[in-house]
Amino acid sequence: MTGTSYDAIVVGAGHNGLVCAAYLAKAGRKVLVLERRHQVGGATTTEEIYPGFKFSCCSYVVSLLRPWIIRDLDLPRHGYEILPLEATVTPFPDGRYLLRDADPERTRRSIAQFSPHDAEVYKRFGQQMAELGRLIKPMIDQPAPDPLSRDPRELLRIARLGQQIRGQGDEWLFSNVKMMTMSAVDFLAEWFECEQLIAPMAISGIIGTFLGIRSPGTAYVLLHHYMGEIDGSFRAWGLPKGGTGAIAQAIASSAQALGVEIRTEAPVAHLLMKNGSAAGVVLANGDEIRAKAVISGLDPHRTYLKLVGEEHLDPEIAQQVRRFKMRGSSGKVNLALDALPELACLPGTGSHLQGGITIAPSIDYLERAYDDAKYGAFSRQPFMDIVIPSVTDPTVAPPGKHVMSIFVQYAPYQLKEGAADWPNQREAFGDAVIDTLAEYMPGIKNLILHRQVLTPWDLEQIYGLTEGNIFHGELSLEQLAFLRPIAGWSRYRTPVENLWMCASGTHPGGGIMGAPGALCARTMLAKRAV
């Protein structure tokens, strides 16, 4: 329809789509971003669900947004501000609590009440993990190595990687192999003896996956946690000012300054195919927009099975895509609160509320939560990761009032009764969360002004996350690096000529990291695809 032709069209204005568009525009390309919803950000979104209260509905903290992206796109100038997430409190049913924060001695004393041994080992563990993470970190700043490549440059890169690994010595290799195969609990139990520490630490291994803390392979995901912390040695876990949506706004503002055109409420119906390759998109209203390349910011399922359509795919590819595990396992409950809640174990409204609150009181508790999910029900007593961003960032709630973000696992997409039964179970799920929380925060129910419950079904319906998977596909070992999203098509390319992928379903994966978007743009420019 429109006369304008673009170098590239990005489908979906999630944070990765915006990053990708910004990098392409920076290289002088004419880029159009199309977003189905009324605002940009995708799951990196902040919305005023209840008057005066701004909920970061989906993602709620930022850890791994690549520092070079922040610099390249000049994000601080576009409103990107990260506030520190101070501490983690883990309350226990017996009235005790574990507090871990930036003060190493206070943390040591807190752990020592459960195990003097663990208190001493904790720091050493952090060092070793940081060391491991540092060696892995370069991997997330470049496309995944391609073991099948015949390109001499690629082979050289792989050889260097191998050399680097060998150079680390046997001990490093052994711990790495262990990490890749063990469960989070088993791996941590090699270091620690008290489960008051193991349980809350193990949860980093399962967030966003349909696995339990005793499932093999979950140890590796722990490592991601430590990559954030070492980044430039500056605190990498933080709360974006104005909510995570402000990050998307900052990237969008930077992209627009670079010349990117962004259209919201412009849903794409499907790819415009010409001689078997992508030639643009067709909007839901029938408009056709042409471009040299189309970049999908959608997850692999949506990209291959909906945007392209199975009829245009090799059956083998379609099969592989269907095998790529989405299976969302988590939900979000967002609360508008009349005042700050108090923890029974730690009364008062001091600085401990500036950090995260983790409901993960024991290994068995977490494993039982997983049991419910295995058989198609949400956890009656779920794991919860709670933050109250309004304590540090008063802009997200009216004075004296607060917003609470509760990440809840497990909430399996596939219920026993079927995924479509979620609307019937949504409020029961919300009740289970609040009831559990009330055991640790007795006054919470009286403070709730508004409650937003987002089940995996809702995440799919509202945000287009297939099966409600927050990472565009599980971050388990068999779905990472050169296997993400499917073997042979890991480098942002797809079997459809001129169609690329730039979001969390590609290497290095999910979280507000921006790397997939930037690496996709970099790859496209290197291949002169646009």
Next chain:
Amino acid sequence: MPIPTPFHARTQALCSSYRWKDWSGYCAVCSFDTTHEREYFAFRESAGLLDVTPLYKYEVSGPDAQALLARMMVRDMSKLKVGRMAYTCWCDDDGKVVDDGTVARLGDTHFRVTAADPTLHWLQALSRGLDVNLEDSSARLGALALQGPTSRAVLREAGVAGIDALKFFGVIQTTLAGIPVWISRTGYTGDLGYEVWVERGEALAVWDALMVAGQPHGIVPAGLDALDMVRIEAGFILLGVDYYSSQKVILESRKSTPLELGFGWMVDLERGNFIGRDAIAAETKRGSVWQLVGLEVSWEELETLYASFNLPPSLPATARRDALPIYDETGRQVGQATSHTWSPLLKKYLAIASVHRGFEAKGTKLQIEHTVEYERRKVTATVAPLPFFDPERKRKP
């Protein structure tokens, strides 16, 4: 031994880190908590409450008060209206800076001067033959800086009349929780912020009222570590760190002129005589030897430098005052960085430096010394305009 300020009973109870330092003979908190991070972000995201009592304060009054200050200050004090405040520096006869501070015109013939160093003798020397009264009100008055984006909301919550009408660099006499106070819209953070001046007997009541009113607005008691970071972001220089008082140094070369410190905008050579005028006029013709600049240190180069040691980049978490040599591209030393800090807000490593004439243009690439593993290296630092951080809310009505 430093003595307590009028707010000590409160700050001491809150200072769980026991980290204090001597500021002009008073006990001053470095950071209340183990790290200053929360306090830093309070200045930028909500409101930080800082005890600034150790600033020297002088009441200058009488029929010739304005004449005295017009003569002493580089900036034209005859233009200062009642209810306004001005930032200025003052010089010796050679046009070398003695100190910098603020002058508030509280009444037609009543001014209040703040200074970093004791200044009564200077005022006395200049007031000979003039009809003025001088009072050192430093000990009589307590002072609090309430700084940050929610600071206005805090004062509103505390029921301060006239706070919404108070303009940038305005000052009013009002009441806070029924206590008479002076409130000025000034500060050392480069953000929206206020300073509250109160008789020492009422100091604790004012602190308490602000803490209560500040609760819904995220008020956080803050210390000097956090202040030092935000003042570098704001491009504010500090006496005894970024420059030295001409009255205190032995070497002539250590002295600075207003033009060298970036105070040229304060100077009006046409307005009649003031202390140091002729020297400054001569310097204007001749050109200055030094120039104060902002520097942004290249993060990419820092990363590469640390990587060559197989280390991730690491910078001190607090602002630093150890002066670092600055070189030009040929390796010749052309200046020194006197304050530097990582800015968590701007995600940049910033420095305030003095460089030789010719190296002050925006965008000039210089080299700053950086030590890694006991080895002294250099990384690129680019001249950037000051302030590094200048939010609209600072001046907005």
